[in-house]
Amino acid sequence: MKSLHYTFLFLGISATSLNAQEIKGRLLDSKNEPLLAATLSLHNQKDSSAVKYGYIEADGSFRFSQIPAGNYFLKIEEEESVQYLEHFSYDGASDKDFSDIIFTPSESTMEKIVFTYQRPLIEMKPDGLVFNVDSTINAVGQNGLDLMRKSPGVVVDKDENITMNGKNGIRVYIDGRLSPLQGNELSEYLKTIQSSTIDAIEIISSPSAKYDAAGNAGVINIKLKKNKLLGTNGSMNAGYAIGKFSKYNGGVSLNHRNGKFNIYGNYNYNYGISWNDATFERRTLDTFFSQKAEMIGHNSTHNYKAGVDYFIDDKNTVGIMVNGNVRASEMDGRNATGFIHIPTGALTQSLVSNNQDANNRDNININLNYQHTGKNNGSTLTIDGDYGRFNINNDQYQPNLYYNNAGSEIHRNVYNLLTNTSINIFSFKADYEQPFMKGKLGLGAKVANTGTQNDFDYLVQQNNNWETDRDRSNAFAYNENIQAVYGQFSRQEKGWSYQVGLRAENTLTEGVSNGQRWNGSSYEQYETTNPRNYFNLFPSVGVTLNKNPMNMLNFMYSKRIDRPNYHDLNPFQYKMTDYAYRQGNINLKPQITNAVSVTHTYKYMLNTRLEYAHTSDVFAELVDTINNGKMFQIKQNLATQDIISLNISMPFAYKSFSSFLNLNTYYSMFKADYGNGRNINLDVFAYNLYGQVAYKINDWLSAEVSGWYTSPSIWQGTFKSIAMGGIDAGLQARVLKGKGNFKLSVGDIFRTMKWGGSSNFAGQDVKAYGRWESQQLRLNFTYNFGNNKIKTRQRKTAAEDETRRAGDSQGIQQSR
Template identity: 50%
Template structure:
């Protein structure tokens, strides 16, 4: 309640000090516009929920009622071809190497931190989501599954305007958020800024049934994370003249989290392999608690030049800081089989601060050339990541540092890239070809203590990597018949390991489950070829084949007979063949969009000692969204998705999954405001199940979250509704950002 009172106070102060003058000014502008009404006509229209183009699919969020109260991760979960697994890992058409961008700028997080950041972005701030399967050489070569670009809402002409948003939604817990956006633009400058606050609590129920050699673990957990986040962005574009613009932008987020976990595990001894009428020989109770923060800030300085001859130059210099800290208290209490007496306990306290700094500079130059367009560019980046992990054994009220399970990992990386891309239209044809070259220099240093011949000894483990790669891309389009268009594309891409996945240190999830990094983890490379067909700009069919070498996967491997550890490894290969078909249809006030993505995926690897992976699956993802215009100011939406059995992380076979959402909205206050009401997961069907059988270990995981929620949203726009948008900045810190703060893609007990 104190946080809510603080938010209300901030909004009231904003109303008195900022908004009221803007509203008064907007009223004057409105009067002037009425006097000049013969010179300008404003047309109000609603974009279709989904637009499909030859190179991308666009999900228009702003006008969808079913986006009410959703966050960015929720929206991705039900976007065409996208799958989000139980650990919030995102895949696109069966491939997991997707890169997330915000307004053309890559998000500087991965794994759990990426998922938590996406949960802070509310649908009221999102205009559209672009799904780009095969990016050109202009983009960083990272991302074997392509790019997801989330475009935030912007304004559209000269003058002042802004918006206020507020939302409340409830499942088991109450959640709320609110935001303020302001924009000013005249002939000389454009200032823009926004602030959003979000408070979210959501319980996840998860059951893990694991058999390893002669021991069975039957675990039941409730995880209730609470996120409290403040996100902000402000920037200024100064127009030197009609050809040149200077800009500066600052953005960031401040997030505090608390993750209490209540876990109960019955442990059975099974020397004969039978489970009938078996009683546990002990019960493990672990009421874990983790809290901390994830803060980041970014500064972007930019310059843009364009002239009437077709020359365009952009330059960006960026500096980003990321500070991530977690403090996990983990009591492991072992009770007798009847649960009445405490046998013994192991209690740990783990501190994990992470500091990451990113420096980038990039420039892009475009010009008309040989009846086409030539793009040239270069980029350099330097990243430092420091991870200091400390584990303490708690005895009574005393904490003793476990030096054997504590270490410091420092990672430095420099990537230099140049690219050239050429495109040209012909009569009935169009071509595009490009080449990107990236040189990578990386050094990782891990130090701590380990057991030696003469006792505990310090160690300093160092690895260095230097490599240069070439990444060609190309496309040929045949459009002689305007009603039918064929496009053939090819690209080669890379995914470098996330910084934290290289850290060899072991992180304890519980007494029997560890997570650790892998210094031998190599980049994965993907070659993709696709053929797409577009009929009358509506029916779109795309056939794509990808071969991934050294594909990343998170394995649950075995250690010390009954214990297990999670580690990222390079699988030998992954082959994916996919077919995606989509079609929009409209009849009067009713419209529908349907998308079906079918793919065949094959994972194959042999790690020796009977540790093999040989899994294949034919999977289907289906998505349908329907919209109904009811009367003049009412709109209703009904949407749902279905995912057939598939494979997660190379070793987990999953069961089918699906849900249905419904919502209704109404325009109010002379169309300046809107009220939206929706229910997510109406039939409460988002319950997942996954099974793994690897390295002599059988694991079945089941669970669900507070996916069924009632959501209420209100939005009010004030000032001139036609203020031109602030320039969309594509800053330099792109490829680096995705890999910040990775935690191995999430764990079984996260």
């Protein structure tokens, strides 16, 4: 513990480089009060194009960072007035301080001066990119997992695991709050988030020291929409989609903001029927297993969010926020497996497993926060406390009926699997920043405790009665406590900038599995405990050469960790059929990644990133055999993984036409030796391609075509996947003087979205392929009402390991 206090004094790197030089000032009204309702933007003198939007703090202060040398002017809009500040020159090497700007209303009205702003689909950053969901028509009617599939560099495999740039170990944040869910629990949760509530997806491949160190491949932050308007205002939305089955969604958002309070809330509902099918083929010993499966699900979801901010004065703000969701789903599965004797090709028997799976889950998060802004020295202090709770209940009815080759039933095994899971999260975080040695110093600390309880009851039907199989039932408790401190320092020198940081994390975990086992004469209680304690330092460093802002280079290094999911540590068996099950591994160790990268940005548009990453003890999904050909899946630590990746992105705009293209390529090598000829030695060259073309037909109508493609790759270290991709198209119409918005789109026009993969390990040859309801017609309508003036505060939480990342590479971006 003493070492934690020492590391608090160290400085470490960030994966981004922040420019310490700024254009700044304070915006006041005629009474010298902060002008909170104003909209502020920075423009090029040459062509009057907007460079960046300003973020006005509670005391009226604003700042624009990472601005190249040039000639600019400021534009201020408030109510029906507009004011332009005289042209000025900025050298990019020292601050430009306007001090106090007194806004003088003019007679120019917003009816005479109309300014519209459309964020680019993709914003490139030195540490990753931002996928602006609301800027694409074809995102309408989809959920969070659907959008992950289409995000540049992100792949969702057959088991709905998320990888990025060929690496697993992604950690997902919701509004900056780290989600404790991983694997299937995470994918099911992402399905509850509708695209109509998502503002942007931040894909950060090299997070800074301010972030939690978890996430070998980086982090993905899903930013939900936040009302930025003053006064009383809101929006309503409704949507409909049809594929094989119908789907509906709707919601409402309300906000009221005055000089002292900001009160906000929203609610969204979604109901739909989903469909997917899959085929699994296995060859082991002298038997070929051919399984066909079709799943139909009924899903309903409620999402809610409410909060209050109180502005004590121009330097101090407190707030409380509550959000969560409730979901109920029922899945009916039809499964048929044929057993074929390979030497003769004869069907020996068949297995029919028409199962039913009822799943209910609810989640609530509570955040308390405080923010202090130093009026004179530019320092900031934020303190956050969070509590989160997840309840997940699953009831799976699993009948297994065996038939001979004549179609007569031989015997049956019928099970009922009951799983109840609760997750409780407590976290406390403090972050402090201030100017220091002509740069910016940041210090912070965080304590987080996650406790899970997983009760698994395995019931067997005997003579029409249900009996508990005590050998297969168990209770698994997992507790994780992480104490972290970090320090980081950034500074702009002449022609270059740097940021260095160091994060220290001490981790205490304990997994306890309780159950009963037969000792030959009776059942006895057993308890398996697996405590661990490890301490890690996570340095990161970034250097940017920006002497010529039109031709910048950025170099980064970072170290990351990925801890096992509690579900993957639980050794109980989850049955899919009598001949297939999944099992946890209590001996899983964390995987560690060291990564270096270089990024080149040309004219704020063409962005090229080259990265090398080495990961030890890689998590991999192994498909193994036991008991004369029964298949089971288990996660193991592969020996190593090495990945070289190259990402190239380029936006283009001409008059009413715009486009974006992102190409991500990587070469990956997996190596491991489990003895007895059980070796893994796989390598692959793969690439992902994402593109969008948009055309503004007139002032109210626009069209868009987008598509993505993923080449053959490797899933979870052992599965070789096939290629996958699709094309979407849509129209958008703005109506009711811009307050209404219709979006119509067709997903997967050519019905090419299907997955497939193969594995050959331990004498077992496996092939799997399938598809889901990807081809859909979707319609959505949104209506905005109330005031249209921007409010000033966005809430960051204790789990929000988000830092201000500089380096806007294209278009206009709102300062944070």
